[in-house]
Each structure stands twice: as structure tokens, then as C-alpha cells.
Amino acid sequence: MDQTLPLSGRHALVCGASAGIGQASAFALAKMGATLTILARRQQRLEDLVAPLKEAGAPDVYTLVADFDKRDDLVTKVSNHLEQHGSIQIWINNTGGPPGGLLLEAEEEELLTAFGRHLFSAQRLLKLLLPGMKDAGYGRIISVLSTSVREPIPQLGVSNTVRAAMASWSKTLSGELPPGITINSILPGFTATERLASLAEARAEKANTTPEDIERGWLLSIPEGRLGSADELGNVIAFLASPMASYVRGVCLPVDGGRLRSI
Ligand SMILES: NC(=O)c1ccc[n+]([C@@H]2O[C@H](COP(=O)([O-])OP(=O)(O)OC[C@H]3O[C@@H](n4cnc5c(N)ncnc54)[C@H](OP(=O)(O)O)[C@@H]3O)[C@@H](O)[C@H]2O)c1
Numbered sequence: 343m344d345q346t347l348p349l350s351g352r353h354a355l356v357c358g359a360s361a362g363i364g365q366a367s368a369f370a371l372a373k374m375g376a377t378l379t380i381l382a383r384r385q386q387r388l389e390d391l392v393a394p395l396k397e398a399g400a401p402d403v404y405t406l407v408a409d410f411d412k413r414d415d416l417v418t419k420v421s422n423h424l425e426q427h428g429s430i431q432i433w434i435n436n437t438g439g440p441p442g443g444l445l446l447e448a449e450e451e452e453l454l455t456a457f458g459r460h461l462f463s464a465q466r467l468l469k470l471l472l473p474g475m476k477d478a479g480y481g482r483i484i485s486v487l488s489t490s491v492r493e494p495i496p497q498l499g500v501s502n503t504v505r506a507a508m509a510s511w512s513k514t515l516s517g518e519l520p521p522g523i524t525i526n527s528i529l530p531g532f533t534a535t536e537r538l539a540s541l542a543e544a545r546a547e548k549a550n551t552t553p554e555d556i557e558r559g560w561l562l563s564i565p566e567g568r569l570g571s572a573d574e575l576g577n578v579i580a581f582l583a584s585p586m587a588s589y590v591r592g593v594c595l596p597v598d599g600g601r602l603r604s605i
Contacts, residue, residue, distance in 0.1 A: 347399065349374025352480070355379045355420075355471070357410070360387035362487055364436045366388035366576030372400035374580055376432060381406040409525045410437040410459045415555030417466050429474025432583045435464055436486035438538055442544055445499025455502040461511060466514070472523070481523030482583040485512055485533030486575075489529045491594055492604050497545065509594050516592030524591045526582050531598025532560050533570040558568060 344350055349463060354371045358364035360382035368380050380388050380395070380403065388405040395403045406423055408416045424430065429548045435525045440456040464485065475481025488495070491509040496500035532538060542553035542560075549556070561567060578597050581587055595604050 344375055344399070348375075348586065349432070349580075350375035352431045353377045353379070353428060354434065354583065355381060355406075355430045356434040356436070357381045357467075358436035358438065358486070359391070359434075360384045360508070362532060362537055363530060363572050363575045363579075364434065365391065366572035367434050367436075367579040368400075368576075369393055369398050370573070370576035370580035371434075371583060372396075372403075372430065374399035374584060375399055375401070376583075377402045379404045379406055379427065381408055381420075383407060383409050387582045388411050389484060402495065410463045410559050411455065413458065413463055413466055416463060417470060420467060420470055424470065424474065429477060430471050431475055432482045432484075433467065433471050433480045434486070434579060434583070435467070435482050437463070439488070440498075440504065441568070442497050442501070442541060443499060444497065445503065448500050452500050453503065456500045457507070460504045461507055464508065464511065472519075475523050476520065479522050480589075482521070483512075483515075483519075483525040484579050484582050485525075485527045486579070487512075487527045487529055487594065489531050489596055489598050489602050491527070491529055492596065492602055512594075522588075524582075524587070526587075526592065527594045528578055528582070529594055529596040529598065529602075531570055531596065531601045532564065532574050533572060533575055538569070564599040564601045567587040568599065570582070570597065570599055 354376040356368045359368045359380035378400045385407045392403045408419045419463050487505045490502040512525050515525050542556045545556045546553045
């Protein structure tokens with residue numbers, strides 16, 4: 343193990359790690375020397391990542407197949423994993439976004455599912471992971487939310503609602519957690535991942551146009567003039583997870599190429 347790396351000796355749980363922003367943050371944390379547990383529903387995808395993550399610098403990589411929509415099972419699996427592989431000091435709280443659509447048309451069930459996947463799972467994982475962070479005197483909790491926390495996005499009614507709740511959850515905890523255990527959120531803008539591709543397709547179908555047209559419209563709103571890459575998000579997440587971010591606490595950090603117009 344390279345003891346000189348900023349996260350050597352630390353163990354990170356990266357949720358939603360089989361694709362997109364979660365996967366990219368796993369690689370960024372591996373480069374900083376963290377041991378990794380990568381969690382998602384698709385087992386093969388996770389297994390395929392083990393060797394490349396080790397090559398990138400992670401001393402050990404464990405996989406954990408679990409579903410944020412099945413909370414009891416999720417909690418049992420994470421709890422068993424902690425007993426077997428030791429505590430976690432860094433938790434990347436990330437999972438799939440709710441489907442799009444108008445809030446006016448959303449059923450109660452859709453809101454319940456979204457709150458379950460995001461807020462209730464987060465609260466239960468927090469209770470499991472916090473004792474290990476307290477023992478280590480080092481904790482980093484980073485939630486992947488959305489710029490909709492600041493400016494709700496049309497056609498993402500359920501997502502806008504649950505993200506705002508998550509931002510408040512995180513900010514409230516930043517006042518309650520002990521020193522040395524920080525909690526922050528990142529707000530991705532338009533980031534080129536499977537999630538964005540499927541949103542572009544759904545919008546194109548509704549507007550009777552092409553996903554490329556939808557993307558061109560998005561680009562007009564981004565001062566950087568392009569979509570973000572998952573790696574650009576992963577790097578910011580890894581910074582927040584590192585000792586370099588020891589005095590950053592309770593922030594919602596947009597990583598959006600300047601798209602948000604609010605201060
Ligand atoms: N990409 C963007 O432009 C953008 C912008 C704003 C916000 N966001 C939000 O940022 C988060 C990550 O986005 P992304 O673009 O990286 O998404 P993505 O490419 O669709 O990846 C989502 C990850 O979450 C996992 N996942 C999905 N549902 C899950 C569940 N029920 N239980 C456990 N894992 C689950 C997926 O793996 P499995 O399918 O293997 O479980 C995958 O690893 C999402 O919440 C998204 O809504 C993204």
C-alpha cells in the first residue's frame with residue numbers, strides 16, 4: 343500500500359458505482375489510495391470494475407449487490423459487509439434518479455418510492471456507517487444530488503422535490519455531526535452518463551424531436567459550452583472525501599459548467 347496517498351488506509355463505500363458519476367468517483371478515490379466497496383444492483387458490472395479499480399490504485403475492492411428500493415435487504419447486506427470487512431470512513435451516497443414527468447401528474451406512490459430510495463435509505467445507512475466514522479475520527483459523507491436543489495428543473499417534478507429534501511437532510515446533519523465528520527452534497531449539471539442519455543431520449547419522444555436536438559438546447563444554457571464528464575464530477579467528489587477538504591462542511595456544490603444562474 344502506498345502510504346503517501348491522501349486516502350491510503352481509508353475505506354470508501356461508493357453507492358451507485360456500476361455506472362456514471364458513482365463509477366467515476368470510485369476511480370478518483372482509487373487513485374487517492376482508498377480501499378473500495380462498490381455497491382449497485384448489477385453484479386456483473388461491479389465485478390468487471392474490480393481489476394481496473396485495483397489497477398488505478400485501490401489496495402482492495404469489494405463488491406456489494408444491493409438495491410436502494412429494498413431497504414431492509416440493503417441494510418442487512420451493508421451491516422454484514424461491515425462485520426466482514428471493517429468500517430467505512432467515506433460514503434458516497436448516490437443512487438438512480440427518479441423518472442421524469444410533471445409533479446402535477448405524479449402519484450403518491452412515485453413520491454414514496456423516490457423518498458424511499460433517496461431519503462429513507464440515506465437515513466438508514468447513516469445510522470449504520472456513523473459509528474465507524476466516529477471510531478476513526480474521520481468521516482466524509484457526500485451525496486450526489488442535482489442543480490434542481492437551487493433551481494427546480496421542468497419535467498423532473500418528483501426528483502426536484504426529493505433532492506430539496508436531501509439537501510436539507512445534509513445541511514441539518516452538518517450541524518449535528520461531530521468534528522472531523524463532514525457532510526456535503528454535489529449538484530451535477532448536465533453530465534454525460536446513461537441517466538442523461540435516457541432523459542434526452544424521453545424528452546425527444548415527448549417533443550417529437552431527436553435526442554441530439556434536446557442536447558443542443560441544453561448546451562445553449564451552459565457557459566462552458568459542453569456537457570460535463572462523469573470524471574469531472576468524480577474528481578470533485580474525491581476532493582471532498584480527502585483531508586484537503588477538512589473545513590468544507592454543509593455545502594451544496596454545483597459542478598455544472600456554470601449553468602446555474604443563481605448565486
Ligand atoms: N447525469 C446527469 O446529468 C445528472 C444531473 C443531475 C443529477 N444527476 C443525478 O446523479 C445521480 C447519478 O447520476 P448518473 O448520471 O451517474 O446516473 P447513472 O449513469 O444512471 O448511474 C446510476 C447508478 O446508480 C445505480 N442505481 C440505480 N438505481 C439503483 C438502486 N435502486 N439501488 C442501487 N443502485 C442503483 C446504477 O446501477 P445499477 O443499475 O447497477 O443498480 C448506477 O450505478 C442520479 O441520482 C442522477 O439523477 C445526474
